[in-house]
Amino acid sequence: MLPSLVIVLILTTFTCGENPAIQVMLTNKGLQYGKHLGAGWIQDKLGNITFPDISGGIHISIFGTIHYTFTGVTIVQCDLPEPSVQFYTDVTGFKTSVSGLSIALTGKWRTDYGFIHDGGSFNLAIFNVDVTSAVELGKDADGRLSVTSASCTAEVGDVRIDFHGGASWIFQPFVDHFKGRIRGQIEDKICPAVEQYIGEFEHQLQAMNVSFPVNQAVAVDIPLTNLPLVAASSLSLGLKGEFYSIKSHADPPFKAQNFTLPEQPGYMLSLGLSEFTANSASYAYFSAGLLQALIDDSMIPPSSPVHLNTTSMGPFIPQLPKLFPDLLMKLQVYAREAPVFSFQPGAVKLGFLATVKAFAVQPNATLTPLFKLNADSAFSGKVLVDSGRLKGSVAMDNFTLTLASSEVGTFQTAALENLVKTGIKMGVLSKLNEKLAEGFVLPRMHYAQLVNAVLKVEEGFVAVWSDAEVWPTESGFN
Numbered sequence: 085m086l087p088s089l090v091i092v093l094i095l096t097t098f099t100c101g102e103n104p105a106i107q108v109m110l111t112n113k114g115l116q117y118g119k120h121l122g123a124g125w126i127q128d129k130l131g132n133i134t135f136p137d138i139s140g141g142i143h144i145s146i147f148g149t150i151h152y153t154f155t156g157v158t159i160v161q162c163d164l165p166e167p168s169v170q171f172y173t174d175v176t177g178f179k180t181s182v183s184g185l186s187i188a189l190t191g192k193w194r195t196d197y198g199f200i201h202d203g204g205s206f207n208l209a210i211f212n213v214d215v216t217s218a219v220e221l222g223k224d225a226d227g228r229l230s231v232t233s234a235s236c237t238a239e240v241g242d243v244r245i246d247f248h249g250g251a252s253w254i255f256q257p258f259v260d261h262f263k264g265r266i267r268g269q270i271e272d273k274i275c276p277a278v279e280q281y282i283g284e285f286e287h288q289l290q291a292m293n294v295s296f297p298v299n300q301a302v303a304v305d306i307p308l309t310n311l312p313l314v315a316a317s318s319l320s321l322g323l324k325g326e327f328y329s330i331k332s333h334a335d336p337p338f339k340a341q342n343f344t345l346p347e348q349p350g351y352m353l354s355l356g357l358s359e360f361t362a363n364s365a366s367y368a369y370f371s372a373g374l375l376q377a378l379i380d381d382s383m384i385p386p387s388s389p390v391h392l393n394t395t396s397m398g399p400f401i402p403q404l405p406k407l408f409p410d411l412l413m414k415l416q417v418y419a420r421e422a423p424v425f426s427f428q429p430g431a432v433k434l435g436f437l438a439t440v441k442a443f444a445v446q447p448n449a450t451l452t453p454l455f456k457l458n459a460d461s462a463f464s465g466k467v468l469v470d471s472g473r474l475k476g477s478v479a480m481d482n483f484t485l486t487l488a489s490s491e492v493g494t495f496q497t498a499a500l501e502n503l504v505k506t507g508i509k510m511g512v513l514s515k516l517n518e519k520l521a522e523g524f525v526l527p528r529m530h531y532a533q534l535v536n537a538v539l540k541v542e543e544g545f546v547a548v549w550s551d552a553e554v555w556p557t558e559s560g561f562n
Contacts, residue, residue, distance in 0.1 A: 104309040104322025105340040105364070107356040112171070112317045114352030114552065115178075119169040121554055127164050135189075140269070150197045154206070157191035175220040175234040176314045185213040193247060204249020210270060212241025217278050221314065227294050227307020227324070233282045238274035243267045301372040302365070303330050318347055325358070327365040329372040336360075336367040336422075343545045351536070351549040358545040362425040369422075376418035380445075385511070390503060394444060400500045403492055404454065408444040414451060416441040420458070427544055433481075434463045439488065455490035457497065459483070459504070469539040469548070473523030478516055480509055531555045 135157040143149045163186040172179035187210045194203040218234040243266055247256050294307040305326045313320040328334065338360070345356035369375050381392035390396050392413040398405040417440050426433035438459045443451035461483045467476040485501035487494065526534050537550035 102309050102324070103340040103342045103360075105325030105358045105360040106306065106323040107343075107345040107354075108321045108323065109345055109347060109354040109356075110319045111347065111349050111352060111354070113349060115169055115171065115319075117352055117552070118554075119167060123164060123167055127162065135191075150195050152196075153194045155192045155194065157189055157208075159187055160190050161188040162186070171314050171316060171319060172218055173314050173316065175218050176222070176312060177218060177220040177231070177234065179216070179218045181214075181216045183214045185215070186211050187213070193250075193252075195250075202250040204247060204252055206248065206252075207246045209244040210240060211243070213274070214239045214241075215274055215278065217275075217282075219282060221312040221319075223308045223311050224290065227309070228292060229289055229308060229312070229321070231282055231286050231289065233279040236275035236278050238271050238278075240267045240271045240274075243270065297330065298327070301330055301374060302327055302368045304328075304365075317349060320345075325361040325364075327361070327368040329368045332371050334371055336364050338363065341544055343542075345545070345547060348549040351538075352551045353534075353549070355548040355550070356545050357548075359425055359427050362427075363422070366425065367422040370419055371422075375423070376416070379415040379417060381412055388507075400503065401455075401492065401495045403495070407492055408452070408454070412445040413454070414443045414445055416443070417459075427541055427546055429543055430466065430541055432465045432467060432541060432546075434465070436461050436463070453491050455492060455495075456488040457500075458486045458488045460486075461508075467539060467541065467546070469526065469537045470523065472535070472537070473525055474539070475523035476520045478513055478520065480505070480513060483508065 138154040138157065139152065141149045141151045163184075165182065165184045168181040168183075170179050171177075189208045189210070191206060191208070192203065193206045195201070215236070215238045217236045220232050220234040222230040222232065224230050243263055245263070245266065295303055295305050297303045305328065306323045309322045309324050313322075325340075326336070340358060340360035343356060343358055345354055348354055379392070384391050392415065394405045394408045394411045394413060397413065417438055420437045420439050423434055423436045426435075438461070440457045440459055442454040442456070444454055446452060462481040463478055464481050465476055465478040467474065469475070483501065483505045485497045485504060487497055526537060528534070532552055532554040534548075534550040535553050537548055540547050
C-alpha cells in the first residue's frame with residue numbers, strides 16, 4: 085500500500101534507449117519520510133472506512149448450515165505499527181512489511197436458518213496481522229510510470245468475535261469453535277485488497293499526462309526514457325525533458341548527452357537537469373518565432389543621452405540625419421539562431437546571435453529600411469540556492485556589432501558597439517542582477533515544497549539536492 089504514496093513524492097513528479105535529459109532520484113531518506121507520512125495518513129483515514137457487507141455460511145452438524153451477513157462494519161480502533169519499507173532490487177520496486185497490526189471492528193450481524201431470521205451487533209478484534217507486499221515499477225508504451233503487485237503474503241495471528249442480541253448465546257460457542265476458519269477467511273481477503281489498491285493507483289498513473297503546454301506556442305515532453313532503476317539505497321527515474329514548438333513539433337538538431345547524477349544520501353531527493361532541456365526550450369521558442377521584439381523610442385528611458393531617432397544617431401551614422409532628417413526609428417531584433425546554453429562547473433554560459441533591422445518611421449507611418457546589424461553576444465552566470473530562494477548573477481563576456489547590409493551606405497560600428505554594450509551592462513544587466521541578488525522563491529506545489537535545497541552547476545548539467553515537506557490532503561498526497 086505505502087509504496088504508491090512514496091511514488092507520488094517523486095512525480096511531483098515522467099521513448100526507449102535515449103539518454104534522459106532530466107534525472108530524478110529518491111534516496112532512502114526520502115523513502116522513509118514518505119513511509120512515515122503514509123502511515124500517519126492511513127491511521128487518520130482508517131476511522132472513516134466502511135467495509136462492504138460480508139456474507140457466508142457455517143455448517144454446524146446439529147443445526148445444519150447457518151447463513152450470516154455482516155453489515156456496517158467499521159473500524160473503532162487500530163494499532164498500526166510503523167511499517168518497514170525498502171527498495172527491492174529483486175523486482176525493481178519496493179517491499180513493504182507491516183508486523184503486529186491489530187484492529188478492532190464493530191457492526192451488525194444477521195443470520196438466516198430456514199425460515200428463522202435473527203440479528204444483532206458484534207465486535208470483532210483481529211490480532212497480530214503480518215502483511216508483506218512487493219510492488220514492481222515499470223514503464224508503459226507511452227512512457228508513464230507503472231506499478232504492479234509482484235507478491236503479497238498475509239497472516240492473521242488470532243481473531244475474537246463477540247455477538248450480542250438475538251439468539252447469539254446459542255451459536256456463540258460454535259463460532260468460537262470455527263474461529264480458525266474465520267481467521268483464514270480474513271487472511272484470504274487481505275492480499276486481494278492490497279492488490280486492488282495497487283491496481284487503482286496504477287489506473288491513476290495511466291491517466292496522467294506526459295506532455296504539458298507551457299503556453300500557447302510551446303509544450304514540454306516528460307515521459308520516462310527507460311525503466312526505473314532501483315538500487316539498494318535509491319530509486320532513479322530518467323525523463324525525456326524536451327521542449328517543442330506546438331505548431332511544428334520539430335525535434336531539435338541535437339541529442340541529450342548522458343550524465344551521471346551523484347547520489348547524496350543526506351537529502352531526500354536529487355534532481356539533474358541537462359543542457360539538452362535548456363537548449364530544447366531555446367530551440368522551441370526560436371522555432372515558434374517568439375525570440376523577436378520590436379523596439380521604438382517610447383521604450384528608451386527619458387534620461388538616456390541617445391534616443392531612437394535619426395538626429396540622435398547622427399554621431400554614429402553621419403549620413404543618416406542628412407538622408408532622413410528628424411524621423412523616429414524602430415528596431416526589429418530577432419535571433420538568427422537558437423541561443424545555446426552551456427553548463428560548466430560553477431557557471432552557466434549563453435551564446436546569443438541576433439540581427440537588428442533598423443527602420444525610419446515616415447510621417448505617414450510607413451517604415452523605410454535603413455540598415456541591418458549582426459549583434460553577437462556571450463554571457464556567463466552563476467546560480468545558487470540561498471535561504472530557500474534561487475539567486476545568481478549575470479555578466480557579459482563578449483559583444484560584437486557588425487554591419488550586415490545598409491541602404492544608407494557603409495559606416496563604422498565601433499562607437500555604436502560601445503554604446504550598445506554600455507547600455508546592456510548599465511541598463512539591462514544591472515537591473516537583472518538586482519533581481520537575481522534578491523532571488524526568487526523556489527517553485528512549489530500546492531501541497532509540497534523543497535527545503536534545505538542545494539544547487540550546483542556541473543559539466544553538462546545542473547544538480548539540485550533537497551529535502552521535501554509534504555502536506556497530505558483528504559484524498560491523499562497531491
